[in-house]
Amino acid sequence: MTAVDAGGQLRPVGDGSELKRAYSCFPTGVVAVCCEIDGQPVGLAASSFATVSLDPPLVSFCVDNGSTTWPRLRGAPALGVSVFASGQAAHCRQLAGPAERRFEGLSMQSGPEGALLLPGATAAMACTIADEIAAGDHTLIMLRILHLHSDPSMEPLVFHASTFRALENR
Numbered sequence: 001m002t003a004v005d006a007g008g009q010l011r012p013v014g015d016g017s018e019l020k021r022a023y024s025c026f027p028t029g030v031v032a033v034c035c036e037i038d039g040q041p042v043g044l045a046a047s048s049f050a051t052v053s054l055d056p057p058l059v060s061f062c063v064d065n066g067s068t069t070w071p072r073l074r075g076a077p078a079l080g081v082s083v084f085a086s087g088q089a090a091h092c093r094q095l096a097g098p099a100e101r102r103f104e105g106l107s108m109q110s111g112p113e114g115a116l117l118l119p120g121a122t123a124a125m126a127c128t129i130a131d132e133i134a135a136g137d138h139t140l141i142m143l144r145i146l147h148l149h150s151d152p153s154m155e156p157l158v159f160h161a162s163t164f165r166a167l168e169n170r
């Protein structure tokens with residue numbers, strides 16, 4: 001492991017692999033963004049979740065412009081956002097995997113207006129889409145929270161350097 005000599009080692013942005021490597025140094029949580037459409041669960045996992053505003057209550061995430069799931073999610077009256085707990089890495093992988101098997105074996109909970117929530121998550125929010133902002137090859141989705149539940153005493157799932165990790169007290 002080497003510390004970055006930021007001044008001396010900076011290079012032009014270059015190709016996507018350097019960018020992905022740098023972005024992966026920033027640890028994040030991961031959320032499931034899900035809803036029910038015509039009785040079918042629809043959703044994906046996203047590590048780009050961020051808190052934005054208290055008043056009004058806004059959170060955001062970024063969706064790849066190539067996503068085949070987002071065009072379905074964006075038509076729903078409400079979206080469920082569930083923050084994965086540390087024991088839910090397998091659920092997270094599944095919700096990022098082949099769309100036809102994303103909900104296999106998962107007992108999702110119905111929230112208001114078709115929002116779908118993952119049981120055992122550390123926080124759950126039912127949201128409406130407040131804005132969609134073009135942002136390069138992604139779109140920044142601004143969500144307004146309508147209802148929520150949370151338990152900060154639960155350990156969250158952490159995504160860092162393309163791996164799932166756990167937090168440690170210092």
Ligand SMILES: Cc1cc2nc3c(=O)[nH]c(=O)nc-3n(C[C@H](O)[C@H](O)[C@H](O)COP(=O)(O)O)c2cc1C
Nearest residue numbers: 044045046047048062063064067068069070096099
């Ligand atoms: C840990 C993790 C984090 C992810 N974060 C995002 C994200 O922030 N935005 C996004 O568009 N896709 C993200 N993905 C990919 C989606 O979960 C999903 O695989 C992708 O949207 C392709 O499926 P789709 O075509 O059904 O949308 C992530 C995947 C993993 C495993």
